[in-house]
Amino acid sequence: MNETVLKRLEKLNQLALTEExxxxxxxxxxxxxxxxxxxxxxxxxEVERMVHVMPVYxxxxxxxxxxxxxxxxxxxxxxxxxxxxxxxxxxxx
Amino acid sequence: xxxxxxxxxxxxxxxxxxNSKIFCSCSAxxxxxxxxxxCPACCGMPGMLPVVNRRVVDLGMTAGxxxxxxxxxxxxxxxxxxxxxxxxxxxxxxQWFAPVAVNGTVEIETxxxxxxxxxKQIHMEEDAGKLVHDDWTDTTLVDFxxxxxxxxxxxxxxxxxxxxxxxxxxxxxxxxxxxxKVSECRMEQGSMRCDVNLSVRPxxxxxxxxxxxxxxxxxxxxxxxxxxxxxxxxxDAIENGTEELVQETRRWDDIKGKSFAMRNKETxxxxxxxxxxxxxxxxxxxxxxxxxxxxxxxxxxxxxxxYIEELGLGEYDADMLVESRAFCDAFEAAYAESGLxxxxxxxxxxxxxNLLNRRQMTTDMLSINGKALGVLVKIVADGTVxxxxxxxxxxxxxxxxxxxxxxxxxxxxxxxxxTGKIVEVVxxxxxxxxxxxADYKSGKEKALMALFGKCMxxxxxxxxxxxxxxxxxxxx
Numbered sequence: 001m002n003e004t005v006l007k008r009l010e011k012l013n014q015l016a017l018t019e020e021x022x023x024x025x026x027x028x029x030x031x032x033x034x035x036x037x038x039x040x041x042x043x044x045x046e047v048e049r050m051v052h053v054m055p056v057y058x059x060x061x062x063x064x065x066x067x068x069x070x071x072x073x074x075x076x077x078x079x080x081x082x083x084x085x086x087x088x089x090x091x092x093x
Numbered sequence: 094x095x096x097x098x099x100x101x102x103x104x105x106x107x108x109x110x111x112n113s114k115i116f117c118s119c120s121a122x123x124x125x126x127x128x129x130x131x132c133p134a135c136c137g138m139p140g141m142l143p144v145v146n147r148r149v150v151d152l153g154m155t156a157g158x159x160x161x162x163x164x165x166x167x168x169x170x171x172x173x174x175x176x177x178x179x180x181x182x183x184x185x186x187x188q189w190f191a192p193v194a195v196n197g198t199v200e201i202e203t204x205x206x207x208x209x210x211x212x213k214q215i216h217m218e219e220d221a222g223k224l225v226h227d228d229w230t231d232t233t234l235v236d237f238x239x240x241x242x243x244x245x246x247x248x249x250x251x252x253x254x255x256x257x258x259x260x261x262x263x264x265x266x267x268x269x270x271x272x273x274k275v276s277e278c279r280m281e282q283g284s285m286r287c288d289v290n291l292s293v294r295p296x297x298x299x300x301x302x303x304x305x306x307x308x309x310x311x312x313x314x315x316x317x318x319x320x321x322x323x324x325x326x327x328x329d330a331i332e333n334g335t336e337e338l339v340q341e342t343r344r345w346d347d348i349k350g351k352s353f354a355m356r357n358k359e360t361x362x363x364x365x366x367x368x369x370x371x372x373x374x375x376x377x378x379x380x381x382x383x384x385x386x387x388x389x390x391x392x393x394x395x396x397x398x399x400y401i402e403e404l405g406l407g408e409y410d411a412d413m414l415v416e417s418r419a420f421c422d423a424f425e426a427a428y429a430e431s432g433l434x435x436x437x438x439x440x441x442x443x444x445x446x447n448l449l450n451r452r453q454m455t456t457d458m459l460s461i462n463g464k465a466l467g468v469l470v471k472i473v474a475d476g477t478v479x480x481x482x483x484x485x486x487x488x489x490x491x492x493x494x495x496x497x498x499x500x501x502x503x504x505x506x507x508x509x510x511x512t513g514k515i516v517e518v519v520x521x522x523x524x525x526x527x528x529x530x531a532d533y534k535s536g537k538e539k540a541l542m543a544l545f546g547k548c549m550x551x552x553x554x555x556x557x558x559x560x561x562x563x564x565x566x567x568x569x
Contacts, residue, residue, distance in 0.1 A: 012363055014176045051169055051368045059373040063111050063148035066118035071128045074136060082227075084127045085234035088178045090226060 001029035094332055096296040099324045101259060101289060102251035105266060106244050107276045108220065108284035109152045115219050115243035116143030116186065116372070123282055127236040135241035137181025142371055145170075149243040150193065150375055152275045153217045154385045156245055157194025159269045160212050164382065168193045170217075170372040174365045178235050179221040187218035187246075189366040191374075199249075199269075201261040210262050211250040220244050245275075251290065251301070256320040260313055263287065271457060272390050272418045279455075286311040289319060293327040302327065303338040307345045307352055319345040323352055396421055404434040413442045417456035420445075423463040430467025437470050444487055452491075462494050469497040482506040482554045508555045512564070518551045519564050530569060541565065 006025060010017055017025065071084055080087035114121050117134035134141040150168070157164050171189040197212035222240040224233050247266065253259050267278040267285060278285040287310050292302035307323065310316045323343070330338045343352040391399075393415040400411040414420050420441055427437035445459060445466075469490070473483040478501045486497050486506065501507055509515070522544055523530055532540035544565055549556060 008363075012174070012176070012365075051374050052370065056373045057167075057376045060145045060147040060150065060375065061118070063113050063146050064118060065113045065120045067120070067130075068118070069132045071126075071131065074131060074133065075128070080232070082230065082232075082234060084129075085225065085236055086128070086178075087230070087232050087234055090231050090233050091178060091224075 001026060001033065094328075097293045097324075097328050097331075098296050099254050099320070100251045100292045100294060100301055101253040101255075101320065103247075103249045103253065103259065103262065104288040104290070105247040105249075105263070106220075106286050106288075107156070107247065107266075107270060107278060109149055109243040109245060110274055110276050111146060111148045111152070111243055113146055114241040115146050115149050115217070116241050117141075119241070121242045123284070125238055127234075128238060130238045131240070135181075136237050137183070137240075143186065143369075145372060145375060146243060149217055150377070151385055152243075153193040153215060153245055154377065154382070155273050155389065156247070156270060156275045157197065157215050158386060158389055159273045159275070160194070160197040160199055160215065160247070160266075162194035162197030162212060162215060164194050164377065165191050166377045166382070167191060167374055168217075168377065169374045170369045171366045172369045177221075178233060179224050179240070181222070181237060181240060185219060185221065186369055186372060188216035190368065192216035193245075199262060199265055201258060201265050203255075203257045203261050205257075208252075208258065210252045210258075213248045213250050215245050215247050218244050218246060251292075256317040259289070259316060259320060263313060263316070268393055268416075272393055274390075274418060277455075277457060280311045280313065283311055287316070289316060289323075291320065291323050291327070293324055293331070302331070304340055305338070305352075306342045308342055308355070310345060312347070315345065315347045318347065318350060319352060322350060326352070390418065393421075400424075400434075400438075404428065406434055406438055410435070410438045410442060414438060417459070419457050419459040423459060423461055423466055426463025427467035427470055430464045431471040431474070433470050433474055436474050437467065440466060440470055440487070444484055448488060448491055461490055465490060465495065465497055472498055472501065476508055476557060477501070478506050479508055479554045479556070479558075505553060506555060508557060509552065512560075515548075515552065515556060515561060515564050516568070519548055519561070519568050522547045522551060523565075523568055533569060 003022070003026070006017075006022060006029075009015075075081045075084075075086065078086055108121075111121050113119060114130075114135055117132050119132050119135055120130040122130065132141075134143060153168075154164055168188065169191045170186050172184040173187050173189065174184045176183050192214045194215040195213070197215070199210045199212060201208055201210055220239050220242040222235055222237040224235060227234050249262070253262060263285075270276050270285075271278050276284055280286065289307045289310055290304055291307070292304040294300065294302045305323065305327075307319050310319060322345075326336075327338060330336045342355045344355045345352050397411045397415045400406045400414060401408060406414075414424050423445075424437055424441055427440070428434050431437055445461065446456070449456060449459060466487075469478075469483055469486060472478045473480055477498070478486065482501070483497075486495075486500055489495060489500065490497065526544060526547065529540040529543045533544070541562075545558075545562060548561055548565060549558075552561070
């Protein structure tokens with residue numbers, strides 16, 4: 001991790017960190033990198049890949065439509081709505 | 094100027110033919126009032142857990158098998174980080190580490206012959222929502238109906254080298270996927286769209302040139318124009334230094350006939366893929382795998398040969414039928430019932446097609462009972478019902494699942510063999526129309542048709558045309 005990578009991450013996450021926050025993040029990532037190095041040193045060659053702690057697989061459902069919510073209920077907590085749309089600040093690339 | 098070759102890879106997004114969304118039970122139907130097909134899960138509200146729609150995996154596997162892919166028997170979902178209001182969770186759930194299908198091949202045919210296009214992978218993922226930029230309020234309006242609608246993305250290797258090959262590849266994909274009922278692949282509705290990755294290089298050079306990506310192309314003719322423009326732009330930049338080529342995502346403006354830079358191309362690292370801890374790995378056991386494999390349809394080109402060689406259809410008829418799986422299914426059921434291949438094909442290609450056109454429906458939307466169609470074909474062919482009345486019955490069959498023979502009996506559509514009645518009608522018509530009689534006798538052949546039409550109308554079409562004609566001539 002370095003300042004350039006952090007700036008790239010800020011842009012990707014649409015964040016604007018202050019100088020102090022950037023310093024704190026760089027220190028945090030430096031610690032993380034040390035921990036990663038320690039983990040990488042462990043031989044995991046014969047350890048099976050694990051996605052989840054619990055051995056649960058193939059949680060699927062049938063292709064059936066169930067309408068459980070009305071739009072008005074879902075939009076109750078929205079700061080702004082218009083004609084049934086959620087309304088957000090204009091964002092054009 | 095050097096000779097250049099174009100190098101193209103496609104990422105084709107196909108919306109799957111499911112009733113519900115990929116991770117929740119909301120309707121996946123196209124259209125509807127804004128935000129009618131939504132729930133807390135597809136709106137990205139905290140604490141909601143996605144549950145995979147089994148049908149999506151069925152269709153992902155089906156697509157993989159149709160394109161000759163290896164199916165990953167353990168397939169997993171991953172989060173792809175992407176901040177934009179059309180993705181309410183700020184990430185897309187997709188497949189990165191273990192997609193459902195990998196390493197396939199699609200064979201295409203162009204004016205230069207046959208060519209195999211390699212498929213890198215097919216992954217299942219959710220679609221994003223729709224944004225409407227409102228100038229009046231200077232805000233963006235968000236519709237989540239499309240959010241979490243299931244897609245597969247078919248990623249090709251960069252094996253395509255012309256617009257003609259791209260068109261052939263897309264048409265082949267569309268044909269196979271529609272045949273297997275994976276998707277309707279309707280580009281005008283966005284259920285099939287593609288990103289075109291393009292670069293150029295001097296012929297003989299091994300290294301690829303700078304690659305640009307044109308996103309969300311949803312018209313084959315626009316894709317052809319975009320490839321012509323973009324490849325010329327690349328060559329011009331290299332040959333004449335008109336601009337510096339950079340790896341980027343571009344937008345194709347079909348009205349202006351130009352591509353425009355949108356943003357620098359993201360790399361895989363930018364998306365920060367990681368396994369989605371909320372979606373359990375899907376393990377495809379032998380029974381599931383076999384069920385899907387056994388349900389695969391006969392390929393269109395195999396059907397075409399069988400229709401011509403075994404059933405004696407002409408090439409035109411066979412080509413028309415294999416354009417659509419619904420037509421093939423109806424044809425095969427009608428033929429099985431009637432034993433009349435040519436007649437069954439004719440009823441579909443002419444009469445059913447006319448009705449579909451009148452109703453502005455596509456051939457894949459045909460939902461007629463094929464066995465009942467076979468009965469209709471038979472009773473028209475053996476003269477039980479006239480062709481004209483058969484067409485009337487067919488129209489009813491488009492809306493209702495009826496027994497055509499029973500319907501014909503109940504509605505007076507059975508051709509009458511009652512010669513007494515026919516003679517009675519003919520004499521009455523002749524008596525009432527002395528002008529046509531006089532015209533015919535003075536040599537005007539058309540007058541006979543006028544009398545024929547009037548008699549047939551009186552008999553409600555239920556008469557053998559040759560018998561009627563002979564009876565009129567006898568009585569003139």
